[in-house]
Amino acid sequence: MTEVNYYEQNIQVMKRCKEYLYIQLQLIPNEYYTDLVDSVYSIETREEDNALCVVTKDGENHRLNSPFHPDQEARRWVEQFDFHSVGKRFLLFGLGNGIFAKEILKNLREDEILIVYEPCGDIFLHILNNYDLTELLEDQRVSITVKGINNDEFNESLPYYIKYINLVSQVVGIHPKYDQMFPYDCKWFYTFIMDNRLKAVVNKNTFKALGQIRTTNLLKNLRYVGNANCMNDYVGKFPKEIPAIIVSAGPSLNKNIEVLRQAKGKAVIFAVDSSLRMLYKHNIVPDFVVTIDANKSPVHFETYPESYDSAYFCSIGAKNSIVSSIKGQRIIYDSDDYMEAVNLSKNEGISVPTAGSVSTDAFSICSILGFKKIILVGQDLAYDGIYTHADNRIANDNIGSDDQQEVEDVHGNMIKTRSDWYIFLQWYKDAVFKYQGEVIDATEGGAKIEGTKILTLQEAIEQYCTKEFDCATLIDELKPTSDDLYLKKLCKEYKEALCELDVLKEKAERAIELCNSLIRENETYSTESYKSKQMTKELLKLNKEINNLKVNILINNYIAENIADGMMDMFYLSGNKKDDKLLVYKKSLIIYEKIPSATVQVKGIIKPILEELEEQLEREKATSGREV
Amino acid sequence: MNMKDQIRKVLGGIDGVVGLFYQQQEKEGYKEMQGLIEDVANLMDGLYIYAKEEEYFNYDQVRLVEALTEAMNALEDKDTILLADILQYELSEQLKLIEQRI
Numbered sequence: 001m002t003e004v005n006y007y008e009q010n011i012q013v014m015k016r017c018k019e020y021l022y023i024q025l026q027l028i029p030n031e032y033y034t035d036l037v038d039s040v041y042s043i044e045t046r047e048e049d050n051a052l053c054v055v056t057k058d059g060e061n062h063r064l065n066s067p068f069h070p071d072q073e074a075r076r077w078v079e080q081f082d083f084h085s086v087g088k089r090f091l092l093f094g095l096g097n098g099i100f101a102k103e104i105l106k107n108l109r110e111d112e113i114l115i116v117y118e119p120c121g122d123i124f125l126h127i128l129n130n131y132d133l134t135e136l137l138e139d140q141r142v143s144i145t146v147k148g149i150n151n152d153e154f155n156e157s158l159p160y161y162i163k164y165i166n167l168v169s170q171v172v173g174i175h176p177k178y179d180q181m182f183p184y185d186c187k188w189f190y191t192f193i194m195d196n197r198l199k200a201v202v203n204k205n206t207f208k209a210l211g212q213i214r215t216t217n218l219l220k221n222l223r224y225v226g227n228a229n230c231m232n233d234y235v236g237k238f239p240k241e242i243p244a245i246i247v248s249a250g251p252s253l254n255k256n257i258e259v260l261r262q263a264k265g266k267a268v269i270f271a272v273d274s275s276l277r278m279l280y281k282h283n284i285v286p287d288f289v290v291t292i293d294a295n296k297s298p299v300h301f302e303t304y305p306e307s308y309d310s311a312y313f314c315s316i317g318a319k320n321s322i323v324s325s326i327k328g329q330r331i332i333y334d335s336d337d338y339m340e341a342v343n344l345s346k347n348e349g350i351s352v353p354t355a356g357s358v359s360t361d362a363f364s365i366c367s368i369l370g371f372k373k374i375i376l377v378g379q380d381l382a383y384d385g386i387y388t389h390a391d392n393r394i395a396n397d398n399i400g401s402d403d404q405q406e407v408e409d410v411h412g413n414m415i416k417t418r419s420d421w422y423i424f425l426q427w428y429k430d431a432v433f434k435y436q437g438e439v440i441d442a443t444e445g446g447a448k449i450e451g452t453k454i455l456t457l458q459e460a461i462e463q464y465c466t467k468e469f470d471c472a473t474l475i476d477e478l479k480p481t482s483d484d485l486y487l488k489k490l491c492k493e494y495k496e497a498l499c500e501l502d503v504l505k506e507k508a509e510r511a512i513e514l515c516n517s518l519i520r521e522n523e524t525y526s527t528e529s530y531k532s533k534q535m536t537k538e539l540l541k542l543n544k545e546i547n548n549l550k551v552n553i554l555i556n557n558y559i560a561e562n563i564a565d566g567m568m569d570m571f572y573l574s575g576n577k578k579d580d581k582l583l584v585y586k587k588s589l590i591i592y593e594k595i596p597s598a599t600v601q602v603k604g605i606i607k608p609i610l611e612e613l614e615e616q617l618e619r620e621k622a623t624s625g626r627e628v
Numbered sequence: 629m630n631m632k633d634q635i636r637k638v639l640g641g642i643d644g645v646v647g648l649f650y651q652q653q654e655k656e657g658y659k660e661m662q663g664l665i666e667d668v669a670n671l672m673d674g675l676y677i678y679a680k681e682e683e684y685f686n687y688d689q690v691r692l693v694e695a696l697t698e699a700m701n702a703l704e705d706k707d708t709i710l711l712a713d714i715l716q717y718e719l720s721e722q723l724k725l726i727e728q729r730i
Contacts, residue, residue: 046713063707063709063710065709066650066709066710066712066713067709067710067713068713068716068717069713069717072716073650073709073712073713076646076647076650076651077650077651077652079647079651080651080653174652176652176709
């Protein structure tokens with residue numbers, strides 16, 4: 001090898017292009033080594049002016065590359081993967097000397113991603129010192145995580161880059177020899193990918209099922225945002241020594257609900273909506289209720305209508321009949337793409353990490369608000385025999401036995417859980433790890449949540465609920481003044497939305513005509529005509545114009561349940577240009593065909609709301625005798 | 629089957645096996661190897677007889693045997709990448725030279 005300072009070259013590029021990895025690398029000591037391998041060294045290849053990396057592990061030598069032609073080996077290795085899909089996300093276990101990663105990049109388009117996980121810091125440091133990694137470090141399509149150096153990057157890259165919509169484009173590769181050298185990390189790698197895949201599928205199903213309802217709720221709930229608190233109003237307002245208690249509705253709540261009474265006034269009790277009946281049955285009034293479900297059954301609230309008197313942390317997409325019935329203070333804790341596009345969000349700069357469950361949302365809320373101790377009650381995330389919820393309830397969620405799996409419980413035994421609870425368990429594991437405080441699991445049953453301290457609720461209350469705190473006074477002090485300007489702005493945005501909906505309908509109808517013509521042309525002629533090219537150009541232009549309409553965000557969410565599967569299929573191409581174009585036209589047609597009727601329906605939702613709001617503003621104007 | 633066809637058959641077999649080993653498909657690679665070993669053995673016999681019958685023809689038998697020995701050593705060590713390399717860059721190259729002389 002020539003005398004080149006590879007380390008300096010690589011570091012300069014890393015500093016510029018992979019800043020987080022660079023910063024984390026500076027934090028490791030100079031004499032850093034792991035105990036994963038005995039040694040790492042490089043030798044020259046037989047044929048080319050090249051080098052290959054050799055790792056000695058447990059006394060055995062593992063050659064990471066071909067001793068003859070590493071480049072050719074990498075080329076043949078990459079041939080096994082299917083690169084036909086678009087929007088590819090290639091996940092590679094093992095960086096080695098970068099030669100396999102570089103070969104993968106040759107097969108990726110500009111908008112595709114390579115996520116590399118290197119399980120051994122020693123190998124990475126050796127490569128950094130002895131090989132030219134600048135091409136990989138410079139490439140914006142590449143994310144590199146090295147275990148022990150920048151672990152977070154992989155944990156965050158995966159859910160960021162891989163969602164339900166591009167699951168078909170996910171490709172997984174294992175660098176030769178890495179599965180043999182690091183079997184435990186390899187298993188973890190696969191498990192993490194599968195868990196992310198499962199989360200993505202659950203998100204897709206949720207997106208698909210609730211798109212229409214959530215959009216309708218959003219449009220009806222926006223009127224309450226003006227008079228509601230937002231997250232920023234409450235951040236840092238709770239004393240650090242006061243814990244939050246999140247009451248969920250798992251079957252174990254039956255055991256310790258009476259004990260919870262002792263915590264009233266010495267902790268801030270957040271009740272997930274499903275736990276309200278149990279709480280009120282035992283005369284326990286929570287400080288806050290958390291509700292997120294777009295289609296929650298009102299029975300949880302109306303069995304004890306006084307539950308509407310509490311202060312509520314509501315998702316903007318929560319069921320409107322519940323949000324409108326709240327008599328206590330509303331705190332809207334999240335936002336929506338449409339709200340942000342029209343500047344109606346009061347939660348700028350705050351994002352509440354969510355896994356789609358009211359309990360996980362409650363945890364995120366408590367974390368952001370600044371609580372340093374969170375006590376979980378009723379958070380089973382597992383079956384108690386056949387029961388799914390407290391009060392001996394069995395939720396009719398159509399979850400079959402095929403969807404069940406076993407996990408460790410709080411006592412070290414195995415217990416049955418289901419796919420959505422399993423995802424929430426994984427979410428909690430990450431969330432608890434990142435949380436800057438202590439999490440106590442006082443459920444006294446159910447699945448073990450990794451990273452939590454397991455206590456009985458009695459023990460948790462005796463240890464952590466020792467100071468008095470008057471939450472009701474705080475809620476009263478933080479009540480916002482009425483915001484008429486917000487209502488006026490909302491009316492303006494709704495009027496604009498009505499106009500945009502007409503424009504969107506017109507453009508979608510023209511797009512449908514074009515798609516049908518393009519499909520006919522494609523099926524009739526073997527080559528693309530000038531007319532087809534012109535129509536394609538017009539279609540692309542229309543698509544851009546449609547995407548620029550703010551109201552398109554609403555319509556996309558509204559029609560989600562009809563297009564979710566179709567959108568996934570669009571990412572897979574056969575490699576035959578003509579067939580692939582036909583696929584894109586047909587799939588696009590499915591989406592465009594949903595738009596005209598959706599615009600009419602959404603107009604039907606907005607119009608009466610707008611009329612009511614305008615009447616309300618007129619009444620307020622008449623009452624106050626001033627311009628609002 | 630004439631000599632050239634035999635050589636081409638072996639070259640095709642080598643290419644298949646090499647691809648499988650480079651792609652870490654070891655089980656399939658070993659399976660294909662069984663057939664390839666038999667074809668190579670038949671080819672070696674065929675080349676020996678052909679050289680005796682055809683005065684003008686000669687080949688570097690020593691080098692060929694050396695390559696085969698290296699390949700067998702790699703096979704015994706279960707070093708599939710080295711085996712693939714030897715098949716691809718040593719044995720294949722020798723056989724292509726021999727094919728040109730026939």
